[in-house]
Amino acid sequence: MNYPSLFGFLISIVAIFVLLFLRAKVKNPYVKSAWRCSLLFFSMYGLILVLVFLRWKYYQIQLDTFDLNSNGTIDLAEYTKDYRNVRDKVLIGTTRNFAFMTGAALSFLLAGLAFILDLINTRFQLKNNPLKI
Secondary structure (H helix, E strand, C coil): CCCCHHHHHHHHHHHHHHHHHHHHHCCHHHHHHHHHHHHHHHHHHHHHHHHHHHHHHHCCCCCCCCCCCCCCCCHHCCCCCHHHHHHHHHHCCCCHHCHHHHHHHHHHHHHHHHHHHHHHHHHHHHHCCCCCC
């Protein structure tokens, strides 16, 4: 895991723990909506970073299987078209390098949509039955 993704993952884990700690202190239904969507954002962000890391690790393990004599280098007999395809996926890892930004953007969009829908739902529930919430 590269450093930006590692920092993003650590921030998401810390934020999840802080949000779970603050769960009992949230009383306002609108703040509860923000709390739920913040938890969704950080959970999705951490999950995206973990999935990108696991995919990259899978490619590294697959790349190691091409070293048939286990000497740490790829000889001419081991240099195949499949090896080149996997090597290119490992070396040209733009998805891995920018996962912390694209993961944050995707998580923000989905959590923002969930927040808007949750606010609308909370407003209708308060309007129809103010004592329930």
